[in-house]
Amino acid sequence: xxxxxxxxxxxxxxxxxxxxxxxxxxxxxxxxxxxxxxxxxxxxxxxxxxxxxxxxxxxxxxxxxxxxxxxxxxxxxxxxxxxxxxxxxxxxxxxxxxxxxxxxxxxxxxxxxxxxxxxxxxxxxxxxxxxxxxxxxxxxxxxxxxxxxxxxxxxxxxxxxxxxxxxxxxxxxxxxxxxxxxxxxxxxxxxxxxxxxxxxxxxxxxxxxxxxxxxxxxxxxxxxxxxxxxxxxxxxxxxxxxxxxx
Numbered sequence: 262x263x264x265x266x267x268x269x270x271x272x273x274x275x276x277x278x279x280x281x282x283x284x285x286x287x288x289x290x291x292x293x294x295x296x297x298x299x300x301x302x303x304x305x306x307x308x309x310x311x312x313x314x315x316x317x318x319x320x321x322x323x324x325x326x327x328x329x330x331x332x333x334x335x336x337x338x339x340x341x342x343x344x345x346x347x348x349x350x351x352x353x354x355x356x357x358x359x360x361x362x363x364x365x366x367x368x369x370x371x372x373x374x375x376x377x378x379x380x381x382x383x384x385x386x387x388x389x390x391x392x393x394x395x396x397x398x399x400x401x402x403x404x405x406x407x408x409x410x411x412x413x414x415x416x417x418x419x420x421x422x423x424x425x426x427x428x429x430x431x432x433x434x435x436x437x438x439x440x441x442x443x444x445x446x447x448x449x450x451x452x453x454x455x456x457x458x459x460x461x462x463x464x465x466x467x468x469x470x471x472x473x474x475x476x477x478x479x480x481x482x483x484x485x486x487x488x489x490x491x492x493x494x495x496x497x498x499x500x501x502x503x504x505x506x507x
Contacts, residue, residue, distance in 0.1 A: 269305040273323055277341070278312040285312035315342050316352035320362055333360055336371035337497070340438040357451035361504045368453065368502040374488070374495050375438030377426055389426045393419060395494050403475055441486050441498035448502055455485050456501040463487055 274291050278284035292308035299306035311322055315338075325331065344353045360368060377388035396419060404411045425436045439447075448455070466487070467480045481488045481495070488495040 267302070267304045269307065270299060271307040271309070271326070271329065273309040273311060275311045275313070275315070275318065277314060285310050288312050314352075315339070316355045318359060320359065323363065325363060331363060331365040333363065333365045333368040335369065337373050339370075339444075340373055340375070341435055343432070343434075343437060353447065354451070357447065357453075361451055361453065364504060366503065367456065369499070370444065370448070370502055371497060371499045372441050372444050373438040374441050374498050376440055378437045378439050386427060389423060391494075392496075393423050395491055395496060399491050402477065441488070441500070445484070445486075452505045453502040454505050456503055458482065458485050458487055458500070
């Protein structure tokens with residue numbers, strides 16, 4: 262047990278605004294669930310809900326206490342932020358600069374390792390087909406075909422993502438994943454440096470996947486990225502970063 266009891270936990274939840282009269286409803290609901298969970302374990306908890314596009318958030322919105330340890334947890338969400346080939350400015354650069362201005366102790370960056378952000382339709386279609394074929398193959402191998410949750414997920418998640426990638430361009434295009442190597446370049450340009458992977462965590466994840474998951478799931482490492490894939494195709498990548506001090 263920690264002397265003095267658990268530390269105060271403060272989370273800022275960020276999501277796109279929902280259409281209608283309650284744009285922050287979804288992200289606020291997440292805060293209510295987290296508060297109930299923390300109450301069960303007597304953890305002091307504070308929540309700040311933000312419903313804005315990532316590039317429109319200001320440092321004041323985040324209400325940062327410089328005396329606290331700050332961790333930015335960005336799992337598979339920055340793929341929604343356009344770069345300069347889509348928008349006149351660079352919303353992606355704006356978001357990375359905001360994160361650097363926060364001066365976090367750590368940035369946990371998870372990416373969808375996609376190569377279907379090409380400006381050419383043929384390349385987009387080919388790479389999207391490869392990605393979603395892999396995702397459907399995972400479901401086929403691990404879930405009953407007529408499972409209601411599977412059908413809902415295929416329709417509402419994979420279906421919407423694939424439609425957006427194939428049918429939308431310009432500002433209507435939301436899904437813009439890039440490879441972990443491309444994101445590595447973005448992070449370096451934004452003046453972040455990569456942190457080494459925790460050997461114990463990587464070992465634990467690898468052992469758990471090998472013992473408890475389907476044999477075709479794979480976990481590997483490359484340049485301090487932990488790669489997660491299926492039958493040799495890497496789908497997700499995780500790494501940790503910290504800002505370079507000026």
